[in-house]
Amino acid sequence: MGVELKSRPEWETTDSLDELTQLAQTAGAEVVGTGRQRLDAPVSATFIGKGKAEEFAAQCTADAVDTVIFDDELGPNQSRNLEKVFACKILDRTELILDIFARRARTREGKLQVELAQLQHLLPRLTRFWTHLSRQSGGIGMRGGEGESQLESDRRKVQERIEKISGELGKVRQQRLTQRAGRQRTQWPLASIVGYTNAGKSTLLNSLTGAEVLAEDKLFATLDPTTRRLRLPTNQNVLLSDTVGFIRKLPHKLVESFKATLEEVVNADLLVHVVDLSHPKVEEQIVAVDEVLREIGAAEKPVLMVFNKVDRFEGRERLNAFQEKFPTNSVGVSAKTRAGFDELLGHLGTMLRPIRELVELAVPHESSAVIAKLHAVGQVVERDYTGAQARFTARVAPHLMHEFERFVVGKGKRK
Secondary structure, eight states: OEEEETTSOHHHHHHHHHHHHHHHHHTTOOOOOOOEEEESSOBTTTBSOHHHHHHHHHHHHHTTOOEEEESSOOOHHHHHHHHHHHOSEEEEHHHHHHHHHHHHOOSHHHHHHHHHHHHHHHGGGGGGTOSSOOBOOOOTTOTTTTOOBHHHHHHHHHHHHHHHHHHHHHHHHHHHHHHHHHHHHHTOOEEEEEEBTTSSHHHHHHHHHOOOOOOOSSTTOOOSOEEEEEEOTTSOEEEEEEOOOBOTTOOHHHHHHTHHHHHHHHTOSEEEEEEETTSTTHHHHHHHHHHHHHHTTOTTSOEEEEEEOGGGOSSSHHHHHHHHHSOSSEEEOOTTTOTTHHHHHHHHHHHTOOOOEEEEEEEETTOHHHHHHHHHHSEEEEEEOOSSEEEEEEEEOGGGGGGTGGGEEEEEEEO
16 A cells, blocks of 8 residues: 655656565565555555545455555554554554564574564554553552553563663674674775665675575565675685665664664675666666665765676667766676676776785795795786796785785886
């Protein structure tokens, strides 16, 4: 059920309701129909008009509907009033997404983040569950005289649980800082894969690194972040991190709860924005991802646009049209067939290239371990094995220069 605001184009409501259908199906629901009403603004008491609500309620009774899902976040009073009209369970978009996240979370961190968001959403809505507000009996040592209401007791318990989870997530954040410090000691740059949910982020990570992240044709197939090492053709080691998919109208509470996870995005050296080129609303999805990036403070990060699923098209017309809009750093790939991966790896190597010394080295032939090390960690541009010593022109990261310093016979420009 959605409201088509007169200030918005009709396609926006249609597309949002289509996405809500996908979300409901992801949660295991069987969708029997959709409804909408065109309004200047949502009605304060029932979100849609009361007459329209009664009309839809009769239809729901006839179709034996047990749940009605609204496409926007409902206020506590709106939910309560709608439940009286429809006489069945009322959910809003936020509650549906939280339910999907609760089903999909696998790690303890993910489960804590989802529970925190659920409790923060529940707290102002507790009156829906306690209409009678029966009083507990008071007694000696009991605060509140006649006793606290059940509502007040539950609010206190929920608030205590929120505080406890927040504390535990604070520890998680500290652990991530420790892990990040360990990564920084390796001097490996971090690239975070971001994008709209179901754009193919996990498939791309799996194809590039051999990771075994769940990749399904469903919204929010994976929630918990995965970081893997990727070795580029230039002998660079970089870290690739997969993140939770973004979506339009992503609940703010969820963004807040997942900040420990989304810090991987904020601290990344590069954002790899994966876009489903086959989706009819590509531009709207790009805008939705950019909005979430702004909300978490990552809007200024360098971005590589990766237009995925090119295998679904015969020619390059659609890809060319979008690459014209992002002419500097964009590439077309198929995460499924690995088409375009050479160009993608080339872009990653260029955009993640650290400042490296271009040096000339003369290494005795018997120092085979040094030669092997140079090929393992440096980018060898030229090599010459004739003569008494093997000579190399190579780019070497500054933090590794000490291993080759005694063999350096000349230096070029940093690049």
